[in-house]
Amino acid sequence: MRTSxxxxxxxxxxxxxxxxxxxxxxxxxxxxxxxxxxxxxxxxVEYVPTSEYMDxxxxxxxxxxxxxxAAIGKLAxxxxxxxxxxxxxxSIARAGIPVGIxxxxxxxxxYNLDLKHYSISIIRGRGIDDNALKYILGRHAPxxxxxxxxxxxxxAILNELKKDLDNEAYTxxxxxxxxxSDPAYVTRLCGTxxxxxxxxxxxxxxxxxxxxxxxxRDDIIKCDDFHGAVYYGELKDNDLSYGFIEEVExxxxxxxxxxxxxxxxxxxxxxxxxxxxxxxxxxxFNIPDINFIKPGIGETTRxxxxxxxxxxxxxxxxxxxxxxxxxxxxxxxxNTRVQFYSLKNYKCCGIIKxxxxx
Numbered sequence: 001m002r003t004s005x006x007x008x009x010x011x012x013x014x015x016x017x018x019x020x021x022x023x024x025x026x027x028x029x030x031x032x033x034x035x036x037x038x039x040x041x042x043x044x045v046e047y048v049p050t051s052e053y054m055d056x057x058x059x060x061x062x063x064x065x066x067x068x069x070a071a072i073g074k075l076a077x078x079x080x081x082x083x084x085x086x087x088x089x090x091s092i093a094r095a096g097i098p099v100g101i102x103x104x105x106x107x108x109x110x111y112n113l114d115l116k117h118y119s120i121s122i123i124r125g126r127g128i129d130d131n132a133l134k135y136i137l138g139r140h141a142p143x144x145x146x147x148x149x150x151x152x153x154x155x156a157i158l159n160e161l162k163k164d165l166d167n168e169a170y171t172x173x174x175x176x177x178x179x180x181s182d183p184a185y186v187t188r189l190c191g192t193x194x195x196x197x198x199x200x201x202x203x204x205x206x207x208x209x210x211x212x213x214x215x216x217r218d219d220i221i222k223c224d225d226f227h228g229a230v231y232y233g234e235l236k237d238n239d240l241s242y243g244f245i246e247e248v249e250x251x252x253x254x255x256x257x258x259x260x261x262x263x264x265x266x267x268x269x270x271x272x273x274x275x276x277x278x279x280x281x282x283x284x285f286n287i288p289d290i291n292f293i294k295p296g297i298g299e300t301t302r303x304x305x306x307x308x309x310x311x312x313x314x315x316x317x318x319x320x321x322x323x324x325x326x327x328x329x330x331x332x333x334x335n336t337r338v339q340f341y342s343l344k345n346y347k348c349c350g351i352i353k354x355x356x357x358x
Contacts, residue, residue, distance in 0.1 A: 002231040003209035004239050009101045012211070013120045013132035014093060017228035020220050023212075030308040034355035040123045041217040043230060046204050047305045050333065056326045061199040061247050063322060068198050069251035071180045071191025072099070076106040077256075078189055079146065079178055080113075087146045089117040090136065092157065093229065094208040095150035095298070098200045099180055101245055103148060110254035116140065121214035121227035122147075124156050124291075128164040129227045133173075142172030146189075150198055151181040153299035154278045154290070158186055183296055183345045184274025195347045197323035200244050201298040204305060205232050209241050213306075274345050281313070281341075281349060295349040297323060303350030304330040310353035312336055315343040324348055 001014035023045040024032075033039050049057065079087060091100030097119050104117045120132035136145065147161060162175040180198055182190035200207045212230040215221070221228050278293050287293060292310075294303045303309050304327065312331050318324060319340060327348055331338050343349060 001211065001226075001229060002233070003211050004236065004241050005097070005101065005209040009104065009245075010091065010097055010117045010119050010209075012093065012097075012209075012229075013118055013129070013135055013226050014211070014214065015221060015226045015228040016231060017215055017220055018231045018233075021215060021217075021228075021230060023230075026306065026308055030353070031355060038123075038125060038216075040126055040215060040227075043212050043215055044306045046212075046232065046235075049203065053326065053329055053333070056329055057199065057202045060197060060202055060323075060326060061244065064197045064199050065247045066251040067196055068180065069102075069248045070253070071196065072102045072106055072248065073110075073191075073253060073256060075178055075180060075189065075191035076103050076110065079103065080107065080111060082176075082189065083144075083146055083174075085111070085113055086144060087115060088136065088140045088144045089115055089148050090133075090145055091117065091119040091148040092122050093119045093214050094205075094211055095201070096148045097208055098241070098245060099150050099198075100148045102248055103178070105245075105249055106252055106254070109252060121216070121229075122157055122160055122164075123214060123216055123227070124160055126216055127160060131224060132226045133170070135226075137170075142170065143174070145173050147177045149177055149179050150201060151296060151298040152177075152179050152184045152186055152190075152274070153294055153296045154274050155184050155186045156291075181296070181298070185345070186274065195296050195345065197297050199248075201301050202326050203240065206235055206238050207240050207244050210235055210239055277343065277345050281351075285351065287351065292352040292354070293349065294352070295343075295346045297327070297347060300327055300348045300350035301330070303352060304334055304336070307350075308353045309334060309336045310351045312338045313341040313343065313349040313351065314338055315347055316340045318347040321347060 001012040001016050021043050023043045089100045091097045100117050104115050107113050121129045158177050165175050178189040180191045181196050183195040210232045215228040
């Protein structure tokens with residue numbers, strides 16, 4: 001798979017489907033999804049940021065590269081503590097890729113360990129890319145594998161992972177997932193349980209190696225293929241992928257020694273406070289399908305960039321929080337209502353508009 005990332009940083013186990021899939025506008029795609037077509041069978045038209053939005057991204061990167069680096073450092077220490085000195089990182093394409101690269105670089109700097117890092121596709125409702133995982137298993141012991149993603153919203157991908165790994169072919173692979181931010185409280189392998197702004201969540205392919213989100217459709221992806229993705233080579237002049245990596249890397253602190261366990265919640269995975277809150281939101285707003293509810297900064301941003309939003313919920317205590325400025329800007333551009341609503345685990349939550357309302 002072509003990408004602007006160097007193969008020393010990550011090997012993408014994806015099929016290049018550039019030119020084979022026509023991206024679709026958000027409204028057209030949303031109607032098809034809510035009529036029963038799976039989202040992975042289509043690709044969205046990539047959002048082209050306005051100059052105002054790009055200004056906000058640059059400010060977000062300046063302000064939140066350091067907190068992101070601190071969370072990466074804590075997560076890296078946990079990985080070495082819990083998984084040993086030679087884990088194999090498998091980032092979930094595409095939001096997990098920059099996190100996997102940062103983890104690989106931090107662990108190299110602090111522990112002088114050069115970890116293998118692959119990226120593969122996991123799709124909610126369709127599962128893990130079996131061909132990609134079997135490729136990795138042909139080269140590495142199953143107990144060494146560790147899945148990596150950017151953040152956890154309500155835990156859907158983690159649940160997908162657990163379901164898919166309940167298979168004799170994958171005996172020995174841990175269903176753990178390592179993330180920078182886990183406000184849902186479902187994994188001990190996180191940099192923080194706070195709903196923090198990871199600046200890479202603000203953009204799409206231009207901060208993710210110029211690749212699309214992953215794609216799976218039988219007429220293009222055959223039984224022996226990896227899941228697919230598109231390479232946006234025409235956007236190479238706007239590529240900020242390494243700008244993000246290098247800005248966060250500047251703030252690495254490899255001298256921290258007490259980074260492993262800070263608080264009992266880090267040792268108790270599966271509390272799933274996030275899902276309880278999602279169910280409360282569904283009840284309050286009479287939303288029958290919880291897949292319409294996307295909690296947390298990262299997921300709210302995705303709703304605004306890829307889907308048709310109904311409204312954005314913001315906890316009143318964060319109404320002036322700088323981490324939400326890009327969300328407020330996107331909501332303004334998309335003419336989407338922002339409603340203040342008390343949240344326990346998250347700073348904000350995106351809700352997708354129902355088909356009947358589009």
